[in-house]
Amino acid sequence: MKERVNAAGQPLKYHFASDNYAGICVEAWQAMEEANRGLACSYGDDAWTEKACEQIRELFETDCEIYFVFNGTAANSLALASMCKSYHSIVCHEMAHVETDECGAPEFFSNGTKMLLVPGENGKIDLDAVEHTITKRSDIHYPKPRVLSVTQATELGTVYSVAELQAVGEMARKHALHVHMDGARFGNAVASLGVEPKEITWQAGVDVLTFGGTKNGFAVGEAVVFFNKELAYEFDYRCKQAGQLASKMRFLTAPWINMLQSGAWLRNATQANNCARLLETEVKKIPGVRIMFPSQANSVFIEMPEQALAALRAKGWHFYTFIGAGGGRFMCSWDTKVDEVAALVQDIRIAMQL
Ligand SMILES: Cc1ncc(COP(=O)(O)O)c(C=O)c1O
Numbered sequence: 001m002k003e004r005v006n007a008a009g010q011p012l013k014y015h016f017a018s019d020n021y022a023g024i025c026v027e028a029w030q031a032m033e034e035a036n037r038g039l040a041c042s043y044g045d046d047a048w049t050e051k052a053c054e055q056i057r058e059l060f061e062t063d064c065e066i067y068f069v070f071n072g073t074a075a076n077s078l079a080l081a082s083m084c085k086s087y088h089s090i091v092c093h094e095m096a097h098v099e100t101d102e103c104g105a106p107e108f109f110s111n112g113t114k115m116l117l118v119p120g121e122n123g124k125i126d127l128d129a130v131e132h133t134i135t136k137r138s139d140i141h142y143p144k145p146r147v148l149s150v151t152q153a154t155e156l157g158t159v160y161s162v163a164e165l166q167a168v169g170e171m172a173r174k175h176a177l178h179v180h181m182d183g184a185r186f187g188n189a190v191a192s193l194g195v196e197p198k199e200i201t202w203q204a205g206v207d208v209l210t211f212g213g214t215k216n217g218f219a220v221g222e223a224v225v226f227f228n229k230e231l232a233y234e235f236d237y238r239c240k241q242a243g244q245l246a247s248k249m250r251f252l253t254a255p256w257i258n259m260l261q262s263g264a265w266l267r268n269a270t271q272a273n274n275c276a277r278l279l280e281t282e283v284k285k286i287p288g289v290r291i292m293f294p295s296q297a298n299s300v301f302i303e304m305p306e307q308a309l310a311a312l313r314a315k316g317w318h319f320y321t322f323i324g325a326g327g328g329r330f331m332c333s334w335d336t337k338v339d340e341v342a343a344l345v346q347d348i349r350i351a352m353q354l
């Protein structure tokens with residue numbers, strides 16, 4: 001494949017663009033290869049899918065319903081649509097992916113549910129703002145709040161603590177709301193907190209989790225985990241109608257078995273988080289740059305002058321600046337290497353001296 005270069009002829013460096021840029025880890029690849037043996041039932045009636053569900057129930061230590069879809073937008077949107085009616089509203093952070101980066105899919109798949117946005121420091125919902133949003137109106141003209149959505153780890157690279165999530169659950173119960181957790185980077189949150197998955201999900205009051213595989217080293221695929229099994233009613237039909245029921249489901253689900261059994265899901269997340277910690281530590285030593293949010297998962301948001309950002313791009317570095325409140329997002333993945341962090345730090349140091 002021909003190497004891509006920028007306008008300055010520099011090879012493009014995707015190492016910190018997004019964890020979506022990384023490839024497939026060996027454990028996921030081997031699992032797909034192992035599943036590629038002969039014939040198997042389609043549409044999820046295969047042995048690998050059954051085993052993957054068992055493995056996820058074992059991980060969360062509870063009986064839950066699990067479905068597998070191709071990506072996180074589908075996982076979030078279909079999960080949210082199963083948690084509310086079209087005349088309801090979903091309360092989420094103003095920088096939530098379901099609001100900013102899913103192109104209206106949650107509203108589309110729920111036939112019109114309204115997103116009600118709340119602020120909050122470091123990408124986490126402010127519960128006073130949530131309560132105000134939920135209670136400020138009770139008239140028939142206001143889209144009735146029904147779901148509280150949080151992202152764990154957040155879009156800004158922070159992580160809700162167990163206590164914070166318990167407070168979210170209490171708020172939801174107080175106002176008869178369901179709790180949705182966008183867990184596109186759930187593994188990174190578990191690795192960061194060092195807790196059991198159950199502590200930051202059903203034990204805190206989460207009803208439905210979208211559990212990310214894609215960013216964790218899988219080829220493709222997210223698990224929609226219903227801890228509140230009533231909300232899973234006819235979810236299979238919702239997936240089918242949305243074009244999210246994989247005919248060769250075994251290739252989505254086989255990796256879940258190996259990744260969870262081997263612990264690779266947590267190793268991968270830990271590697272990504274550790275690289276982000278190293279990046280944050282080293283960048284903090286450079287005069288003139290500012291770390292915008294506490295880096296608690298696998299991304300670091302760095303504020304620097306525009307000409308420094310331009311100098312990094314001129315050297316081929318590719319990164320997003322449209323997430324959060326400006327600055328550059330530098331996202332580590334399971335495949336990030338320490339020497340790649342060092343190379344970026346060196347180029348930031350040089351860019352800041354121009
Ligand atoms: C916080 C968050 N949620 C969900 C997603 C899922 O998006 P996609 O549909 O691209 O898999 C992403 C994508 O990277 C994300 O960053």
Ligand SMILES: C[C@H](O)[C@H](N)C(=O)O
Binds near residue numbers: 020097
């Ligand atoms: C922002 C983009 O949609 C993707 N979710 C990412 O985090 O890279």
